Structure formats: structure tokens, C-alpha cells
Amino acid sequence: MNQKTLIKLEYNKIIEMLTANASSPAGKERCRKLKPMTAPEEIQITQEQTAAAFTRIVKKGRLSFSGNSSVEDSMKRLEIGAVVGSGELLRICKLLECANRAKAYGRRENSDESSDCLDAFFEQLGPLTVLSGEIRRCIIEEDEISDDASSALKSIRRQMGQINDKVHDTLNSMVNGSLRTYLQDPIITMRGDRYCIPVKAEHRGHVQGLIHDQSSTGSTLFIEPMAVVKLNNDLKELYAKEQEEIQVILARLSAETAEHIQTIRTNCTVLTELDFIFAKGSLALDMNASMPLFNTEGRIHIREGRHPLLDKHTVVPITITLGDTFDLLIVTGPNTGGKTVSLKTVGLFTLMGQAGLHIPALDRSELSVFHDVYADIGDEQSIEQSLSTFSSHMTNIVSFLKQVDEHSLILFDELGAGTDPTEGAALAISILNHLHERGIRTMATTHYSELKVYALTTPGVENACCEFDLETLRPTYHLLIGIPGKSNAFAIAGKLGLPSYIIEEAKRHLSEQDESFEDLLADLEANRRTIEKEQAEIASYRRELERLKDEASQKQKKLDEQKERILREANEKAHAILAEAKDVADETMRNFHKFGKENISAADMERERERLRKKMASTASGMDRQVKKPQKQHKPGDFKLGESVKVLSMNLTGTVNSLPDAKGNVTVQMGILRSQVNISDLEIIEEAPSYSAKQLHKTSKGKMKMGKSFSVSAEINLLGKTVDEAVAELDKYLDDASLAHLSSVRVVHGKGTGALRTGIHNYLKRQKRVKSYRLGAFGEGDAGVTIVELK
Secondary structure: OOHHHHHHOOHHHHHHHHHHOOOOHHHHHHHHOOOOOOOHHHHHHHHHHHHHHHHHHHHHOOOOOOOOOOOHHHHHHHHOOOOOOHHHHHHHHHHHHHHHHHHHHHOOOOOOOOOOOOHHHHHHOOOOHHHHHHHHHHEEEOOEEOHHHOHHHHHHHHHHHHHHHHHHHHHHHHHOOOOHHHEOOOOOEEEOOEEEEEEEHHHHHHOOEEEEEEOOOOOEEEEEEHHHHHHHHHHHHHHHHHHHHHHHHHHHHHHHHHOOHHHHHHHHHHHHHHHHHHHHHHHHHHHOOEOOEEEOOOOEEEEEEOOOOOOOOOOOOEEEEEOOOOOEEEEEOOOOOOHHHHHHHHHHHHHHHHOOOOEOOOOOOEEEOOOEEEEEOOOOOEOOOOEOHHHHHHHHHHHHHHHOOOOEEEEEOOOOOOOOHHHHHHHHHHHHHHHHHOOOEEEEEEOOHHHHHHHHHOOOEEEEEEEEEOOOOEEEEEEEEOOOOOOOHHHHHHHOOOOHHHHHHHHHHOOHHHHHHHHHHHHHHHHHHHHHHHHHHHHHHHHHHHHHHHHHHHHHHHHHHHHHHHHHHHHHHHHHHHHHHHHHHHHHHHHHHHHHHOOOOHHHHHHHHHHHHHHHHHHHHHHHHHOOOOOOOOOHHHOOOOOEEEEOOOOEEEEEOOOOOOOOEEEEEEOOEEEEEEHHHEEEOOOOOOOOOOOOEEOOOOOEEOOOOOOOOOEEEOOOOOHHHHHHHHHHHHHHHHHOOOOEEEEEOOOOOOHHHHHHHHHHHOOOOEEEEEEOOOOOOHHHEEEEEEO
8 A cells, every 4th residue: 555645544543543442562563563455355354353353342341451462582482491580471371361361251151142253263262271370379479489389488488487586586685685785776787688786886896796897987887696697697598498499490380381382372373363353343332433345346335434533523424425326526615614534534444444444434334445545635845845736746646647557546635726727627637537537436626617517527427515504604514426516705705704896896707607607506506405405394294194194093993992892892791681681581481381380379470570570670780880880970060171081881081072061961082983972971081190110108098109200211320330339220220211111211331441331231131121222323322322122
């Protein structure tokens, strides 16, 4: 790739952002060396690796490779049988511990989880936990060996401790006893590796021992009393034995480590590559980026791309296409309107994609694989080289034209600027036409109207413009393909206060052709705005119609179900009444025949008739009870227009559409059914009091009492909480949300280290009331927010 282009498109700043996401020196160095590739297969593999790392980070959080450091020098020394120091062994131990963490991170929690391209990397890791555990047991710090490293070392140090105690006891008795008056200070000190006491020079003869040092003034002598000389000698011998034993321990550990040289080297290589891959995944997460699709036909289709070096909260997404129906795109519009940003976005996305990095754009964005990218952006005027702005641009363009081919992407910023406008425009058209005839994908920005006309009249060339709001005199940064941009110089000058007579004078200097062309552009812009507004209104109406259609369909379905239920219940009741009537009739006929054959008195016949009459009255009473009576007798004045009521005889609810007449009849609207009903068949529905999702509590009478409102926020903020605190609070919140029938809620946990997000996701996995969950999309809070769908 052209090194000058990498600098122009600020690719190095993307590499700096990538390097910051690596956690080991070797990983950071691997990031710094990343360059765009040109082999489609290689690009696809690296993109899939980035996507796999991104997915794992979202599910499990970020993985640290801080223990990975270069141990190649130590490996070379171990190969020739040398003994390495405690510091080198500790670095090897940290490398193995890092491999162990990575190995655990790479394991699948469930056997049914799908594999990815990173599994092969994790499988190559050999943690050597026995070796790392032994090194960690023996070596505490770089300059401290554990007493438990060997039994001999433990014995030596125990003896050293005992002798030290004896020396201190002996010297303490001297310092605080008979020699107190002869000492400069009542302390015990060290000279070399011998314990001494500070004796005044004039009392040298009163203290028997060896002089090891004296003060700068000569007034104090540091004497080792004869009583501790032997003890100090023994201590020195033990110190030498200690060092010998430490060397034995280091030699043993070095020999054990030398048996796994190849595994350790593999671990170092794999961990460095994983650190690099996960740095790409972390960068994609930070940018809210996605994996682009690639082709080799020169097609570019960026869907709502956001330049990665601009503030992601304020940057305006742009959609750009190139190389499908046209291979040359000319972007026009006023200064500071976003033309250069659009140009840089296309170039930088191409470099990032071919380097295996995701791009901050919507899914299914498409990029092409180019062998080289050439960019002429910015003013390279040089006084030392006597180069004007025009000369510097032409120097770049000449070098480009010598090297470009059909596999190149060319980016021109303000092509032909810096010289006479007429000549500059003609030269720009000639250069662009040459590239267009060769089928080279090109994107250029310009102010020249001649280039707008060229794009309008040449097949395979397309206009685009960066939208500008004349009311606010501010660019909107929206890129509109298919429409040439208007310079708006007169309008901007007028808004800024330039006198109208000066503007009118300037307009007279425009040729009739230029003026008509500018008017055409203005008409196109006005028509575009009108069409966009109408399309938005049509879309809104369409959504409203769909909503009303769904509501009507639901209501009709409910009415059909109620009608079917009422008819079914009526048929069942009628069948029961007919069956009972048949039984009564049969019994009556039997009794009639019996009375005719037997001598039955009139009194007995009357008693039987009375029994049947009571039974029929009881049946009629049961039928009357089928129609519920109002719990409360209502007066005509209780009914108001719009009152919610229940029609007891039909078991339907509706609203009052007319006040009661003289007979007590009112008109009730029940869905699509409208009927006159007497107030005796109506029951006023009391509005159910809204209640809170807080816990219900019992009153003194044992009744359940509810809170005042059932208002539950659709968002919970768990920032700053530990995982345990957050899960406890989230558990209660989801209960409340379920009671409130919320379909989805927003859980704010922030990005941070990812531990809180991982803990929350692990909790949500186990919840039956959770239908699904996902990270927030761009504009919803990104990876700092989880959207939870409830059942």
C-alpha cells in the first residue's frame, strides 16, 4: 500500500487506537505492524477472527494478556543447559499463568455452542500448570526464594534464625548491661555482614573484640565483641550454604522448564496472536463496528458509515455507493460541508477492511479489495521546494497516473484547484475522463460547475452533494448521491449581511447559462426536499393504517369469540331446560295413568299436583338466576355519557351513548354492536385503581392493599454496583416489570471492564421470564446497555 496514502487518510491513528486495546508488549508490537492486505482469502480469514473475538468479548467480557512477555532469551539459555535466574523463571511462570487463563476463557460453557475460528488457537495452548505451580511455590519475588522450596533450605534458614537470636540476645545483654557506659549509642549495627556495637574510641580497651569500622571523626569504633565472633562466623557459613542451596533450586527449576521449551515458545506465539486478534475485537466493540462484505469487482456500498476519528455521539452517518452502476463519483457542495470527510471515510474504511478491522457502519456494508489506494488530499504547498498548491497537487496526480490500474482506488480532494478556474476545470475533466475510460474507481470533490455538468451528461459518472441548510447556514453532513450540489455563495453572503445591491451586481456577472444551471440545481434541491417530506408522511400514514387495521382485526376476533361463547352457553342452557321439561312431562303422564288405574283420593292428586308446580317454579327461578342482577341498584341520574357499563344479560361491556329516557332505557355501544338496554340490566364498571409494582402488604383486617400507581420505569441504572448488588436489584426490578406487563426494559451497566455486563448476562440466561436479550445498538447506548425482552 502507498505509505503516503496511509498518512493522508490517518490510518496511523487507527493503529494507535488498536495498539491501546492490546494488553501485552508483544501484542502491542504486533498491532503496530498491521498493514492492509490484498489477498481476498487472507482478508476474509482475519475478518472472521475479528468477528469471533468480538462475539466472545460480548458474551464473556475482555481477556487480559498482560502476563505475556518475551522469554526467547531465556529459552536459548535453557537450550544449552544454563541455569536461569529467579526473575526469568517468574516471567516464564506468568506466561504460563496467562496461557492458563486464556485456555479457561476459550472453553465452551455448553457443548451445544457453535465453534469458531479461534478454537484452534486456544487448543494450541499448553498451560503446564504443574510447572507454573512449582515455580510459584518456590519463588515468591524476583529476589526472594520461599523457605518451602526445599527441606535443606528450610533447615539452613531455621539455623540462621536461631543463631541470629543468640547474637541479638548476647549483644542486647552487653548493650543494656556492663558495656552501656562505653557505647556511643545503645544500639546494634551491621558492618559488612557482621553484627557490631558502636564503642567510644577512648574506651577501646574496655571492650574485647574485632574493629570493623570507625566513624568519619574517629570518635566511634564499630567493634564485633569476641563473644559473638564465632556466632557471626557460623552465620556467614550458613549464608554461603543458603546461596548454594538457592542455586541448586534454580538449577532444578531450570531443568524442569527446559523440558517444555517448545510448548512455552508456542504459548508465547499463540498468546501474542490472540492478544492482537482480541485487540481488533475490542476496537470493533468500542466503535460499534461490523464486519464488511468483500468483493473483487470494485463495488463499494457503505451503509450509514461513521468516520472513526470523529466523536461517535455527534458524527452524522453517511451512505455511499461506488462501482456498481457508476465508477466515478463527483461530490460537490460548499466548504465545511463534509465533502472531505466523505472522501476520507471511503478511503479509510477500505484500508481498515483490508487490514482485517471491522468498520463503523451498518451490517452488510460492502467493500472491494484494491491493490492500492491513492489519495490527493490537503494542501501540500512548500516554500522550500517552490511548490504552489496547484503544483503540489499536480505532482501527486502525475505520480498516481504512472502507477494506477483497474485494481486501484483514487481519491481527489478539490481536483483542479489552485489555478485559473476555467483551465482548472478543463484539466480536472480531462483527468477524470481518462480514469473513467480505464474503469478505475474514482471519487473526487470539487466546486466547479463544469464537473457537475460532466457528471450529468456522462454515462457511468454520478453526482453527489453534501446537504446544506440555508436557514441556519450550517451543513447537515448528509451525503446525497444523484444530486449535484449548489455552491450557495450568494445565499450565504446575503444571510451574513452583504448588501443586496452587491449581490445583484455579482449575479449580472454570471453568464445566462451558469445562472440557469444554478436555478436548475435549486429546483432539484427543492423537489428533493418536497419528495422526501411526502415520502415520510406517506410512511407515517401507512404505519397508522396498519396499526388501525390490526386493532380492528383484534376487536373483531374478540367479538366473534364472545358471540360464539354466548351462543354455546345459551344452547347448553336450552338443552338442559328441555331435558328437564321432558322429565316432568313423562312423570306427569305416568302419574295420570297410575291415578286412572288405582283408587287415588282427590287429596292425594292435589298434593302431587302441588309438588310438580313447586318443581316447575324452582326451575323457572333457576332460569331467572342465570341473568345476574346488578350488585347495586342504579338510578337514572347515575348514568353519564361515556360511562363504562356491563350488560348483564349479554355479559358484554360497553359505553353509554345516551342518557336514560322516561322508561329507563339507554343506548349502549358494545364494540360494533349498538343496542337499547334498560338500566336494570346494567352495572356501572368502577374504574380499577392504578397500583404500584411495589410489594403488596396486608392491612389490619387481613385484606391486600396496593400502592398508589402502577408506574414502573422501562430502564434500570446499575452503574457503580458490584455484580451481587446489581443482580439482586435487577431480580426485583424484573418482578416489577413483569407485574406491570412491560414487554422490554433497558438495563444500563456501562462498559468498564465488562465484569458487570458479564455477570448480568449470566443472570439473564437463567431467567425463564426473559424471552431474549441483546446489547444496545448504535444510539441506544452501545455495549454499555442491555435490552431485555420479557415474556
